[in-house]
Amino acid sequence: MRVLSSRPEDFEMPMEGFGSWITPLDKFFIRSHHYTPDVKLRDWKLSVVGKVSTPLVWSLDELKKLPRVELVSVLECAGNGRAHHVPPMAGLQWKYGAVGNARWAGVRLVDVLRKAGIQPGAVEVMFDGADVAVGSQPEFQRSIPLKKALDPNTILAYEMNGEPLDPSHGFPLRLVVPGWAGDSWVKWVMKIEVRDTEFDGFFMKTAYRIPNRPVRPGATIDPALMTPVTSLSIKSVLASNADGDEVRPGSLRLTGAAWSHAAQVVAVEVSTDTGRTWKAATLGSDRAPFAWRLWEFNWTPPGEAYYTVLVRARNALGETQPLQPEWNPSGYSHNAVQAVRLHVTANPQPVSATTPASNIVRPAALEQSCLTCHTLEPIEQQRLTHAQWEREVEKMQRWGAKVRPELKDVLVDFLANHYGVRPVR
Ligand SMILES: Nc1nc2c(c(=O)[nH]1)N[C@H]1C(S)=C(S)[C@@H](COP(=O)(O)O)O[C@H]1N2
Ligand SMILES: [Mo]
Numbered sequence: 001m002r003v004l005s006s007r008p009e010d011f012e013m014p015m016e017g018f019g020s021w022i023t024p025l026d027k028f029f030i031r032s033h034h035y036t037p038d039v040k041l042r043d044w045k046l047s048v049v050g051k052v053s054t055p056l057v058w059s060l061d062e063l064k065k066l067p068r069v070e071l072v073s074v075l076e077c078a079g080n081g082r083a084h085h086v087p088p089m090a091g092l093q094w095k096y097g098a099v100g101n102a103r104w105a106g107v108r109l110v111d112v113l114r115k116a117g118i119q120p121g122a123v124e125v126m127f128d129g130a131d132v133a134v135g136s137q138p139e140f141q142r143s144i145p146l147k148k149a150l151d152p153n154t155i156l157a158y159e160m161n162g163e164p165l166d167p168s169h170g171f172p173l174r175l176v177v178p179g180w181a182g183d184s185w186v187k188w189v190m191k192i193e194v195r196d197t198e199f200d201g202f203f204m205k206t207a208y209r210i211p212n213r214p215v216r217p218g219a220t221i222d223p224a225l226m227t228p229v230t231s232l233s234i235k236s237v238l239a240s241n242a243d244g245d246e247v248r249p250g251s252l253r254l255t256g257a258a259w260s261h262a263a264q265v266v267a268v269e270v271s272t273d274t275g276r277t278w279k280a281a282t283l284g285s286d287r288a289p290f291a292w293r294l295w296e297f298n299w300t301p302p303g304e305a306y307y308t309v310l311v312r313a314r315n316a317l318g319e320t321q322p323l324q325p326e327w328n329p330s331g332y333s334h335n336a337v338q339a340v341r342l343h344v345t346a347n348p349q350p351v352s353a354t355t356p357a358s359n360i361v362r363p364a365a366l367e368q369s370c371l372t373c374h375t376l377e378p379i380e381q382q383r384l385t386h387a388q389w390e391r392e393v394e395k396m397q398r399w400g401a402k403v404r405p406e407l408k409d410v411l412v413d414f415l416a417n418h419y420g421v422r423p424v425r
Helices: 015-019 111-118 148-150 364-370 386-398 405-418
Strands: 002-005 010-013 047-048 056-058 069-076 099-108 124-127 143-145 156-158 174-176 190-195 236-240 251-261 265-271 293-299 307-313 338-344
Touching: 015 251, 047 111, 056 111, 069 174, 099 251, 111 148, 111 156, 111 190, 124 148, 143 148, 190 338, 190 364, 236 265, 236 307, 236 338, 251 265, 251 307, 364 405, 386 405
Parallel strands: 047 190
Antiparallel strands: 002 010, 047 056, 069 099, 099 156, 124 143, 124 190, 156 174, 236 251, 251 293, 265 307, 307 338
16 A cells, blocks of 8 residues: 555555455555544444434444445545646645445445434434544534435445454444545444534535636635535546556556446547547446446557557446546546556666655754654655645644744745655656
8 A cells, every 4th residue: 555644544555456346455545534543332322413303322233223235336535636636736645546446335324314303404414423633623524415315325334345344444334425525435423413504514615625617727716616526527547557667569458447426437448549549448347336347458559669548438428537637726536537658668678766865854843843643754745835835834733733933934945845846756
């Protein structure tokens, strides 16, 4: 796994993960804003409150008396692909692997809500997890519209891939919202609140919002003018080869995965000539309404040359992927056509190992002010301008970082000099 942050846990699936239909747990990405809570089943209860006629307080065994349902669904973080947006923005620099496909089992949310009795006037359902915010960042609480909550595919899952949920994925209970981005899939669910007003917490009204039309790259936009990220986009990934690979002449088996929202993937097409012509890839036989579809494409490059291979998927609604990413302030929903440049040559050159800059002398202010809640990992992966770093340090101060005023400039200069704008690696 690629570690974007060891604590809180933010781990990216390696590209091999796109090789199996069901993503095994040891490769499944983890995205947690806060530290993983140590939930003990004997202390855990699910409460259902708010606009309901009978508030419920249930143990897991009581919940399990409702009919069990199972489904296979993709889970993708809204921030997957953030690293590919230009210009870069602050945030975890996910490349392709903030996504996985798992078999989820649990109970329908609608069955739980019916037991509690939804009262007239209900518009939304809010979920609160057992995780506790780091510093003074707001709690992770999210709501979904009542209509989505009543959808029979929306489930409260207690199993993933046939095992009780792992602590990192929300033990003992998490929300599964097939077709929607991961930010709605609340983990460690303890409280469900049926509401007659829109929930206005930070993770609804400030984070996870996207403009509803393309905006100028680099623009700052008032969250009030943006809407919550909901549905996933149609997307495909070529995983068998990396951009810049050198390969020997002969036949190549290009493989990957493609997924969409409620409308299923119907085709994956590959271009080996920079988009001039496209040919259909073969789709894998494993399929389910919200799952990803594996694909493969056998190709014998016509000669030693430099090729740009492109992949695009299409769903049952005819939606396909844009050729270029649509930039948005927080870098969500990246689904642009991926380009993989392959050098076909009989004499591949050994790749020169890049030396990590480990001998950077860090100012004491960094250790003291920045490395208490999280490690250096989320900091060193950023690619930000001086002005962006200044805003990032101020955001951290609002979330509880203590920065001595006379050392702030030294700190921002250091961050901008070492973790400034540079290509993704
Ligand atoms: N309670 C809680 N639920 C959460 C989160 C969180 O930080 N806290 N992260 C969300 C986000 S942004 C994503 S993408 C998914 C990731 O789920 P996973 O870690 O099981 O892959 O969980 C969601 N549920
Ligand atoms: Mo996410």
